[in-house]
Amino acid sequence: MLIIPYTLGGTSFMTYKKLVPETIELIKNYSEIVENFGRDNFHFFLHECIEENVESPIEQYFYCALKVLQKLNFIDEYNHKTFNGLGISPQYKIGNYRVDFFICYKKKKESKYIIVECDSQEFHERTEQERRYEKKRDRYLQSKDLKIFNFTGKEIKYNPFKVAAEVLSFLTEIKEENLLDYIYIAG
Numbered sequence: 001m002l003i004i005p006y007t008l009g010g011t012s013f014m015t016y017k018k019l020v021p022e023t024i025e026l027i028k029n030y031s032e033i034v035e036n037f038g039r040d041n042f043h044f045f046l047h048e049c050i051e052e053n054v055e056s057p058i059e060q061y062f063y064c065a066l067k068v069l070q071k072l073n074f075i076d077e078y079n080h081k082t083f084n085g086l087g088i089s090p091q092y093k094i095g096n097y098r099v100d101f102f103i104c105y106k107k108k109k110e111s112k113y114i115i116v117e118c119d120s121q122e123f124h125e126r127t128e129q130e131r132r133y134e135k136k137r138d139r140y141l142q143s144k145d146l147k148i149f150n151f152t153g154k155e156i157k158y159n160p161f162k163v164a165a166e167v168l169s170f171l172t173e174i175k176e177e178n179l180l181d182y183i184y185i186a187g
Contacts, residue, residue, distance in 0.1 A: 054090045058118045058156045059100055063090065065160035066103075069168055069179050078104070086171070094144070097137040105171035112171045115141055117150045 045064045048054075054063045070077075070086055078087030084106050092102035094115075101116040117134075119126075126134075141148055149170070151163050165179040 052088075052090045056118065058153045059090065061156050061160040062101070062116065062118055062151070062163060063088070065164040066167065069161060069164050069183075072181075072183075073168070073174065073179055075105075075168065075172060078106070084108070086168075094146075095140060097140060099137075099141070103167065103171065107172075113146060114167060114171060115146050115148045116167055117148060118156055119150060119152060 045067045048067065049060045049063055052063070054060050066088065069075075076085035078085040087104045087106075089102045090100065092099050094102065099115045100118050102113070103116060104111060104113045106112075119134075138148055147170070149167060156163050161180060161183045162176075165176040168174065168179050169176045
């Protein structure tokens with residue numbers, strides 16, 4: 001894998017070619033509007049995208065925004081010993097299907113699960129066969145009582161924190177506006 005340099009906030013970093021350049025630009029832009037949040041955290045989330053096999057630009061946008069809001073709002077990572085916290089599983093297999101994200105939130109004895117699909121004509125060309133597959137997958141997942149949130153690429157690209165807040169609000173029952181307290185979102 002080719003390693004390439006990039007600069008974020010005057011600091012130089014090395015990253016992998018697999019990381020989508022648009023994601024680096026998005027994070028650079030949003031790092032200017034996130035209060036009290038270190039640039040090193042963004043760098044860490046970018047590398048998590050690689051480790052977790054989050055490859056499409058809109059999935060990377062969503063993942064980074066979700067992780068930022070999780071950290072800013074002191075929402076714990078999932079702990080396998082206590083079985084509490086927020087667990088994010090990209091490219092998760094359920095039955096014979098793969099979903100973009102399977103996200104769970106457990107607190108004490110309560111659990112909530114959600115599937116997030118990031119879809120866009122901009123990044124994914126859909127054939128009739130692919131659309132049928134997706135509809136069949138959605139019916140299967142719904143038959144397992146799983147909630148599915150579908151977001152367009154434009155929703156994610158132009159306001160990733162709002163999309164992430166909607167997901168976290170559903171899971172944690174924290175109001176969206178409270179989750180976004182540290183984020184400035186234009187119009």
